[in-house]
Amino acid sequence: MATAITRKDLSGLGEVFLRHVQDIPGGEKIKLCIQCGTCSGSCPTSYAMDYTPREIIAALRAGQLAKVLESNTVWLCASCYYCTVRCPSGIKLTDIMYELKRLGIEYGLYVRGGMTPVLYTTFLNIVDRYGRNFETELLARLFLRTDPLKLLGTAPLGLRLLRRRRLPLLPERVRGRNDLAKMLQHVREREAA
């Protein structure tokens, strides 16, 4: 199923999205949106979004999933959960944003040059290897892959942290790294089946 969806043929994507949203506890409430705009008014970054959170729900219901994914909106969600706690219909919009992020990353549908997908996938790679986050490597690799000049710009802050023993140069590793890998491998096999 997953392989059938391509940039050229996105017809199956809406179905995948709806199925995943139904899996979120309470996810079916997306149907209850009354378009009141409480989410957009509560969102700290909606002013910078191509489509506001309310418009995202409207677009999803109009079958415009690809447009939604290609907008900057989902990548500006900082997970503050204001929309989720305020929605009068009980829609877990933050969780829907997570689902949209996952689809965007899985099918390569996101704004070109956006740094957030790179940050997230790098984060996963680091946690999968060490079992813990390693912020020094995370930011170094993020900037190297997206905007090397920014790495230079971050150097002064890095030095200030280093002087205060707050910039580790080596990762912390958990002993159960192999256990983690084994569990994640199990999940991958399950999802491929």
Added chain:
Amino acid sequence: MRYLYYPGCSPTTSNKAYDLSARAVGRALGVELVELDDWNCCGATAYMSVRELSSFVISSRNLALAERQGGGDLVTVCSACLTVLNKASRYMAENEDLRRAVSEALATVGLQYSGGIWARHLLDVLVHDVGLESIAEKAVNRLGGLRVAAYYGCQVSRPYGTFDDREFPVSMDRLFSHLGAEVVDFPLKAKCCGGMLVSTNEGIALRLIRDLFACAVENGAQVIATVCPLCHINLEAYQGKINKRFKANYSLPIVYFTQLVGVALGLSRRELGLGMELVPTERVLAGYKLAEP
């Protein structure tokens, strides 16, 4: 009082003073924090933005380890860890398919999670288990005259609101008031700091942080106290950039809430990790008598 303690990645590295001061305050108040052996990253917001089931599995390894190590509440100082761990526990309780899928993955390494373990923020434990009166009784320094803005940010109370109001939390305000501080009015106290956007969409995050400073300073704050390592670094590390971009002149010390409680308890600078901060706290904390290291 004994709790399993989940320190989290950031408080043990770039926000080391948070972990140090949390443990020190715990010791001083008779709250025994037993570190969860071999804990792993909770996954934060990033992991669940890429892979859903895997993110629940790595979160749940911690819950399963907690179950094996005696169970009970899992105490954390990071708002994101709090929300992510509780989300995993809650969604597994609410979704049979998810519980089965996660349990199968855990079983491949001989772990199991039967449910019922919840993460709790140390602020919750101090205010509700130890109690405001009992903390104030142990205080050797009254924080009188210190004007504090108590900044909560998002995930300490949203979405779940496990111990405080989701829109207008007050527990930290009350904690500092009991210790004699002047807690300033801070209408933006539960607004977003931008989180990880500071690395990916800097301009947007800087604007959010600027708004927080403007509000805190306008209300007379001399210092901002935080309950989350990500909020903390966003507030302390970007003041220079904000001043440049918005032609402002902010230079506000940022402290972990545990450091301020520790100052009231008279703990040493070393125990509290004071001196590791980017904006010096010497001036605002000068009047308090602290233990020698």
